[in-house]
Amino acid sequence: MCTPPKAPVVVEAPKDAVERRVTPPLSPRSRLRVTRGEETRMPTAHGDFDAVCYTETNSGLEHLVLTRGDVSTAQAPLARVHSECATGDIFGSRRCDCGEQLQKSLQLIAAADAGVLIYLRGQEGRGIGLNAKLTAYALQDQGRDTIEANEDQGLPVDARRYDAVAHILSDLRVDAVRLLTNNPAKCEALEALGVRVQERVPVLTAPTPENYKYLRTKQDRMGHRLELD
Numbered sequence: 310m311c312t313p314p315k316a317p318v319v320v321e322a323p324k325d326a327v328e329r330r331v332t333p334p335l336s337p338r339s340r341l342r343v344t345r346g347e348e349t350r351m352p353t354a355h356g357d358f359d360a361v362c363y364t365e366t367n368s369g370l371e372h373l374v375l376t377r378g379d380v381s382t383a384q385a386p387l388a389r390v391h392s393e394c395a396t397g398d399i400f401g402s403r404r405c406d407c408g409e410q411l412q413k414s415l416q417l418i419a420a421a422d423a424g425v426l427i428y429l430r431g432q433e434g435r436g437i438g439l440n441a442k443l444t445a446y447a448l449q450d451q452g453r454d455t456i457e458a459n460e461d462q463g464l465p466v467d468a469r470r471y472d473a474v475a476h477i478l479s480d481l482r483v484d485a486v487r488l489l490t491n492n493p494a495k496c497e498a499l500e501a502l503g504v505r506v507q508e509r510v511p512v513l514t515a516p517t518p519e520n521y522k523y524l525r526t527k528q529d530r531m532g533h534r535l536e537l538d
């Protein structure tokens with residue numbers, strides 16, 4: 310059984326953030342529950358992982374969790390919290406950097422003594438869903454940026470929540486992580502849920518002509534640390 314997340318820790322946003330859109334902190338009384346399901350070996354191009362399915366009992370969302378080594382005894386293992394992106398992760402869309410970040414994360418975790426990748430379903434398009442994400446892409450082809458393209462549809466810029474992550478890490482007996490992300494707001498959202506982010510580990514990808522404007526907006530307007538000129 311999963312234990313509830315620890316009391317939220319309030320973390321101040323960095324002063325240099327341009328526009329911060331942090332997921333609202335989870336109420337300690339959140340009704341979200343996840344159940345641990347089937348577990349099996351998962352050989353990948355990067356090596357062998359243990360795969361576990363965690364199901365949110367209210368929504369039925371099934372999250373895939375890949376672990377490497379004994380994360381319960383490791384000191385702040387590497388962790389990647391990856392938001393589902395069918396276009397990038399499965400089809401290698403060049404509009405975003407998701408697919409490359411996913412592969413890079415698996416590679417880094419495989420090379421570490423212990424680590425975990427949480428593949429969060431239901432977060433397509435920063436939580437607006439696949440259809441609205443495709444509309445957002447069409448709007449971006451008309452000159453809107455990734456933020457405006459959500460707003461034009463009357464949708465939140467980032468609707469993702471990370472409640473399930475706190476439950477899953479707690480179930481895995483992981484209380485501190487070195488988080489693979491370029492997004493400081495993701496660190497803050499997890500900290501607010503009681504997950505200790507000991508370090509942010511960048512997952513940088515080489516920009517391409519197709520995703521440069523998107524990455525630029527993430528850096529300039531969403532506070533991602535992408536090291537773009």
Ligand SMILES: Nc1nc2c(ncn2[C@@H]2O[C@H](COP(=O)(O)OP(=O)(O)OP(=O)(O)O)[C@@H](O)[C@H]2O)c(=O)[nH]1
Nearest residue numbers: 392393394405432433434435442445455490491492
């Ligand atoms: N609405 C919308 N969602 C997008 C777009 N491009 C990618 N996504 C979604 O963005 C999510 C990934 O978020 P990112 O902003 O790339 O990165 P992040 O997870 O906040 O930060 P990292 O940990 O550094 O990857 C996935 O759910 C994608 O489906 C876009 O143009 N519009």
Ligand SMILES: [Zn+2]
Nearest residue numbers: 394397405407
């Ligand atoms: Zn993507």
